Amino acid sequence: MSFDPIKIYPTKTALIEATAHRIANIAAATLQHNDVFSIALSGGSTPEPVYERLAQEYAGSIDWSRIHLFFGDERAVAPDDEQSNYAMVKAALIDHIDIPDENIHRMRGEDDPQAAAKAYETEIKQFFGEDAEQLFDLNLLGMGDDGHTASLFPDTDAVHEDKAWVIAHHVEKVGMYRITLSPLSILKSCNIMFLISGANKADALYEVMEGDKNPDTYPSQVVVRSNHEHIVWMLDEAAAVKIKK
Numbered sequence: 183m184s185f186d187p188i189k190i191y192p193t194k195t196a197l198i199e200a201t202a203h204r205i206a207n208i209a210a211a212t213l214q215h216n217d218v219f220s221i222a223l224s225g226g227s228t229p230e231p232v233y234e235r236l237a238q239e240y241a242g243s244i245d246w247s248r249i250h251l252f253f254g255d256e257r258a259v260a261p262d263d264e265q266s267n268y269a270m271v272k273a274a275l276i277d278h279i280d281i282p283d284e285n286i287h288r289m290r291g292e293d294d295p296q297a298a299a300k301a302y303e304t305e306i307k308q309f310f311g312e313d314a315e316q317l318f319d320l321n322l323l324g325m326g327d328d329g330h331t332a333s334l335f336p337d338t339d340a341v342h343e344d345k346a347w348v349i350a351h352h353v354e355k356v357g358m359y360r361i362t363l364s365p366l367s368i369l370k371s372c373n374i375m376f377l378i379s380g381a382n383k384a385d386a387l388y389e390v391m392e393g394d395k396n397p398d399t400y401p402s403q404v405v406v407r408s409n410h411e412h413i414v415w416m417l418d419e420a421a422a423v424k425i426k427k
């Protein structure tokens with residue numbers, strides 16, 4: 183499956199619409215050859231309208247019984263907390279589609295973070311296989327204005343985790359525990375899609391894509407500067423203003 187690596191849209195609305203369409207297309211293409219389609223969802227605010235659009239436009243045209251929803255990271259809060267990524271995805275997408283409960287693989291933010299991370303690692307190993315080389319068919323990642331992705335934040339050991347598939351750590355910057363896929367499991371994704379919007383991301387996006395290699399400062403580089411061959415960028419012009427097109 184070949185990707186145009188960098189797609190830039192004039193507005194956030196166009197970006198959101200195109201991203202929902204592209205995710206639906208990747209799911210449909212995958213389901214032509216596979217029994218299921220697995221996607222790791224990003225949290226934050228940018229993807230929320232994408233999930234809403236998937237629910238609005240594709241509730242009836244995607245066989246959600248063959249879709250498995252995973253999470254790239256979660257805040258260590260209850261699943262009904264307003265900060266919960268699961269709560270956001272539930273309101274935007276899950277509540278509007280006919281998807282079996284067992285197809286939703288949430289990180290248990292309400293539990294002890296270390297226990298939740300271990301439990302999630304066990305869950306994805308059971309789903310994909312203990313020694314799986316490839317995990318999620320698609321991993322939808324966001325990027326903060328500091329260059330973090332998932333909950334791999336600057337100057338944290340999480341950026342260099344090379345054994346665990348899922349980790350929990352206290353992130354000073356946000357003053358809370360986060361549970362997150364590690365670089366190892368993110369890079370096991372078959373396809374990776376960065377969804378980035380807004381002028382406030384332009385500097386970090388330049389540094390991540392074209393700046394000096396410095397993953398401790400710009401953690402998204404652990405993904406971007408890897409040898410992963412299937413990374414696609416869904417950007418709006420405001421975010422892409424500093425990168426070479």
Ligand code: 6PG
Nearest residue numbers: 225226227228324325326331332
């Ligand atoms: C989270 C996300 C995080 C997010 C970035 C960008 O839990 O917040 O997983 O990595 O993708 O912080 O967030 P925005 O899309 O809100 O800018």
